[in-house]
Amino acid sequence: MKDMSPIDRPLLQVAGLSKYYGARIGCEAVGFELWPGEVMGIVGESGSGKTTLLNCLAGQLAPDAGQVLFDLDGIATDTVTMSEPERRRLARTDWAFVHQHAADGLRMNVSAGGNVGERLMAIGARRYGDIRTQALDWLGRVEISGDRIDDRPTAFSGGMRQRLQIARNLVTGPRLVFMDEPTGGLDVSVQARLLDLMRGLVREMGLSAIIVTHDLAVVRLLADRLMVMKDGQVVETGLTDQVLDDPQHGYTQLLVSSVLQV
């Protein structure tokens, strides 16, 4: 779908990103590059700074130091120092944010169609018929049947809500998706279906994504690359299979061996 031909520059360049909560470290001196079409996983235990990092990257939290350069029409633009209107525009066009709890990312008192259509209307869509058609198309793509379009998310199951949240975020064709524990709180069969769906969408749309999770199975399926965090620091990075199959850092080894083998 996307024009992917000249990949000669990274989509996102992060350098020296730090966030402190008083004397405590949220995350410290994080740096990496994300290339178009690449999916990066951030893993680590609770309190390791994953979500802080993600919020800093997505402009929802102001970092204390560092740069987040996003590729805007070939110009690497620092999203930390850009003005708030610009950042908010970015957040509803080129970026998408999938929350752990769908209720945080959806308008629960607005129908499924309205939820999907909101971003379209936010960027200027003013034809009801077109908005409706696109909403139906996207509900179909996330396997929600079209006759649920006028139901509110309160009437949806957890898995459906999460899929609706994904549809709502992807409808404007963003280039970068931030996901915070997208499968958290879902039972395993629903998780599997969601992961399958996300993998399909990421490949089909050529999306870049940053996925924060503590679930190694999720990154094994979705992520190309992995970053392991502990106490606000990045302790290991590498290709997903390499990190998971041959962990170097002591903490990563602990993390990998903690997973129950069924």
Added chain:
Amino acid sequence: MSEYNFAYLDEQTKRMIRRAILKGLAIPGYQVPFASREMPMPYGWGTGGVQVSAATLTPDDTFKVIDQGADDTTNAVSIRKFFEKTAGVATTERTAEATVIQTRHRIPEQELTEDQILVYQVPIPEPLRFLEPSEVETRKMHALEEYGLMHVKLYEDIARHGEIATAYAYPVKVEGRYVMDPSPIPKFDNPKLEMAAIQLFGAGREQRIYALPPYTKVVSLDFEDYPFERTRAPQDCGLCGANDSYLDEVIMDDAGRRMFVCSDTDFCRARREDGHQGAMAAAAEALT
């Protein structure tokens, strides 16, 4: 009269309100916060409108109050009496004679002139409120002109009812900038918002004042394929026969009899005085 300062409020308060009004006029559609005072009437009874009227009135003004178009309902009568007592201004029921008109939920049928001021009572000034509960967020949305959410509300209307079912407090865009709640006037009145008179909106409980200067461009929001439509009951007024005024439905008994009458009582009376007669005028006469 001597017990009260002119028009009840003290002069400092009136100056504060006038500053808010001037700011509102300078930024059409922008909600200006002001330090709303306790008034000797409950919130929801027009405390915002009363404060704006008090700050606007001069001893030479002629004051008119309408409630849902009528001059003789409780709210209108009590506010009119309030200013008769505290300001001693002349009052009238005739739209043309009034210089300041305080209104709840209607714009008079008769076209207003440049010499008049229309003061609205506003319950909830924030048009985005029912979709976005956070005031911090809605202010930011106004500041950054992020009005996509307003269309989500209209989308929901069409999805649920097959048309834009919002019939009152229909959101408008002012001079291509601020989205504004025109207070709960019927959408029939929306096209009249572009008028010669100054329009001031006061919300007492919510502590906001906003304004429309004369001849300000006011556009009702809609979709290209579901354009804004002005609606009225498809009847003629039972008393004066008017076919172009906004009508109230009046239930006459428990056997299903009803009649439609102009909601603007002054407009209806003037027409009847001019000799116009509706289909039920004679029957209504017999009842009284």
